[in-house]
Amino acid sequence: MSYTFETIGVIHSPYREKFGIPRQPSLVNAARITLELLPPYDHPDMVRGLDAFSHVWISFVFHQTADRGWQPLVRPPRLGGNAKVGVFASRATHRPNPLGLSLVRLLRVDTQPKVVLTLEGADLLDGTPVLDIKPYIPFVEARADARGGFVDGPPPQLSVGWDAAARAQLTAPGLPADFALLVEQVLAQDPRPAYQDDPERIYGVALHQWNVRFRVEKNHAQVIEIQPLTPN
Numbered sequence: 001m002s003y004t005f006e007t008i009g010v011i012h013s014p015y016r017e018k019f020g021i022p023r024q025p026s027l028v029n030a031a032r033i034t035l036e037l038l039p040p041y042d043h044p045d046m047v048r049g050l051d052a053f054s055h056v057w058i059s060f061v062f063h064q065t066a067d068r069g070w071q072p073l074v075r076p077p078r079l080g081g082n083a084k085v086g087v088f089a090s091r092a093t094h095r096p097n098p099l100g101l102s103l104v105r106l107l108r109v110d111t112q113p114k115v116v117l118t119l120e121g122a123d124l125l126d127g128t129p130v131l132d133i134k135p136y137i138p139f140v141e142a143r144a145d146a147r148g149g150f151v152d153g154p155p156p157q158l159s160v161g162w163d164a165a166a167r168a169q170l171t172a173p174g175l176p177a178d179f180a181l182l183v184e185q186v187l188a189q190d191p192r193p194a195y196q197d198d199p200e201r202i203y204g205v206a207l208h209q210w211n212v213r214f215r216v217e218k219n220h221a222q223v224i225e226i227q228p229l230t231p232n
Helices: 164-171 179-188
Strands: 009-012 032-037 055-061 101-111 116-120 129-135 159-162 203-207 210-217 222-226
Touching: 009 116, 055 116, 101 222, 116 222, 159 164, 159 179, 164 179, 164 222
Parallel strands: 159 222
Antiparallel strands: 009 032, 009 129, 032 116, 055 101, 055 129, 101 116, 203 210, 210 222
16 A cells, blocks of 8 residues: 655755764754745645644655665664664664654744744754654653663764864854854764774765864864865
């Protein structure tokens, strides 16, 4: 049996590629993301009363990886990239149905000139298709007795520093006012694959229209340069 779904909205996000997106929501609160509803779902009545809730569930499609197939076993980064668990015991993007679910803080609901939700702490790629929005209801969905399996507790974080030249580049025209905080929160989550630990390697993470180049040694990430992204 198969079903067909309509995209009700699209995500506008500072995350331009999968690398650098936090592996769970609410880890990078500096990431402000908007959800724009699309016709015919962009009527103000569709979101009437939603601003009474502090958080919402976003159902979405892993559109960038949907055509790459899936495997019954995956290697979660939280287990070091070595141990395998079943795909349904993980939040891997490669799934039989490429659906994601993210709990985010709802900051604002605008209905003019477009219906747009402003969200905080989302882990969503720019251009992500959204299938549904549901309000989060704490008394039934916050369970103090729940077990978190192999992800019971937040991941360790890296400290983050800046080369003098990189910090000076924060004054470049067009950079968002909170760009430095966004960079620090993203890099603190250590976006590298679990199997990579080369202190000489330079990585780049695309945020907004900028490429943030950095290296990691032991438990410290050092920002070395901020470059404008090259248009595709």
